[in-house]
Amino acid sequence: MQVRRCAPDEFGVDLEALAAFVGAAGPLAVVDLETTGLPDDPAAELLEVGAVLIDPGGDALTVVSTLVRPSRPLPLPIQRLTGLVDADVAGAPEVEELAPEVAALLRGRCLVAHNAAFERRFLSRFIDASLAEATYLDSQDLLAISHPDAPDLRLESFTRMLLGREEQHRALDDAIDTLRVLSQVAVGARAQEPRYQTARTGVERPTVQAPSAAFQAAIPPSSMNTFSWPKRSSIHHRRAPYSPCAAS
Numbered sequence: 001m002q003v004r005r006c007a008p009d010e011f012g013v014d015l016e017a018l019a020a021f022v023g024a025a026g027p028l029a030v031v032d033l034e035t036t037g038l039p040d041d042p043a044a045e046l047l048e049v050g051a052v053l054i055d056p057g058g059d060a061l062t063v064v065s066t067l068v069r070p071s072r073p074l075p076l077p078i079q080r081l082t083g084l085v086d087a088d089v090a091g092a093p094e095v096e097e098l099a100p101e102v103a104a105l106l107r108g109r110c111l112v113a114h115n116a117a118f119e120r121r122f123l124s125r126f127i128d129a130s131l132a133e134a135t136y137l138d139s140q141d142l143l144a145i146s147h148p149d150a151p152d153l154r155l156e157s158f159t160r161m162l163l164g165r166e167e168q169h170r171a172l173d174d175a176i177d178t179l180r181v182l183s184q185v186a187v188g189a190r191a192q193e194p195r196y197q198t199a200r201t202g203v204e205r206p207t208v209q210a211p212s213a214a215f216q217a218a219i220p221p222s223s224m225n226t227f228s229w230p231k232r233s234s235i236h237h238r239r240a241p242y243s244p245c246a247a248s
Contacts, residue, residue, distance in 0.1 A: 001049075001066035001093070001101060008061050011176050012163075015059065017186035025137065028054045029109040030182075031119050032175040036070050036078050039121035045070040046095050046126045047078065049102055050171030052179050053109070061179075064105055065172040067092035081169050095126050103128035110135045114155045114178045139178055146185055146196050155181075 008015045015022075022028055030052040037044025046068045053062040067084075069092040079085055106123070107130070113119040116138035124132035140153045150157055156167035159177050162184045168174060188196035 001064065001098060003062060003064050003105070005060045005062050008059075011061070012180050013061065013176075013183045014187050015054070015061075017190050018054070018183055019056075021182075021186060022054050022058075023056045025110040025112075025135075027056065027109045028112055029106050030054070030112045030175050030179045031106070031123070032113060032171045032178065033119055033122050034078075034082055034084075034169065034171045035122055036072070036075055039118060039125075043072070044122075045072070046122060047074070047082070047084065047089065048171040049098070050173070050175040051105065052172075052175050053105065054179075063172060063176070064102075066098060066102075068095050068098060069093060083169075099127045103131065106131060106134070110137060112137045112139060112178070112182070114139045114174070116140075139182055142182070142185060146188075 032050045033046060034048035035044050036047055047070060048067050049065065051064040053064065067089050069089045071094075073086050074084060074089070107128070111119065111123075111131075111134050113136065116136040120132060120134075120136055123134075124130075143150065143153060143158060147158070147161075150161070154167075155174060155178065158181045159165050159167045162181055163177060165177075167177065185196055
């Protein structure tokens with residue numbers, strides 16, 4: 001498993017714009033997983049873990065990435081989606097070897113993901129059962145408010161619209177892209193761009209009232225201390241590496 005510290009500007013992330021959000025949510029881990037199947041498939045296994053760790057007041061990002069060797073050959077659809085083949089993971093550690101280290105890195109952090117229910121299911125199943133009880137924020141909930149005109153809430157729609165790139169379907173790349181998208185929202189809110197005004201509270205003062213209710217955003221910050229907003233309709237989906245960073 002690779003754990004590295006990187007400057008936020010390497011990835012186009014504005015930590016100053018995100019500072020209020022990070023301070024309110026506590027230590028964060030923006031997480032993405034690649035797997036060999038969907039959560040309801042009993043044969044599905046972890047294939048890759050990517051995460052970006054952010055601490056309140058910090059000036060750097062810690063990126064975490066590892067391949068995982070599944071017990072079965074990779075299904076062809078997964079090979080086509082990720083570009084990975086059996087030879088790529090033949091020398092990777094098995095999940096039992098990785099789980100304690102990954103759990104230690106994520107434990108005690110607020111976990112942010114795009115379609116977070118997916119990550120919750122696999123993390124609690126393969127990494128540590130206690131991660132089912134962690135706090136999760138789903139970036140889809142925030143983007144449903146800031147971009148009600150988006151064609152859908154898939155990550156690839158927002159990487160195209162906001163980042164000008166295709167979704168990579170690799171765990172660390174997608175975790176970084178999720179963070180970059182949130183950074184764009186935070187920068188827009190700070191600049192008082194109309195599209196992002198209703199999302200401002202979500203990136204400055206997130207409040208979680210239920211595991212599946214994430215960024216609370218539709219009420220101006222001065223209106224009340226604790227609030228919620230009508231949940232969006234759930235959209236289910238599944239989603240090459242960045243340049244190397246200096247090792248920590």
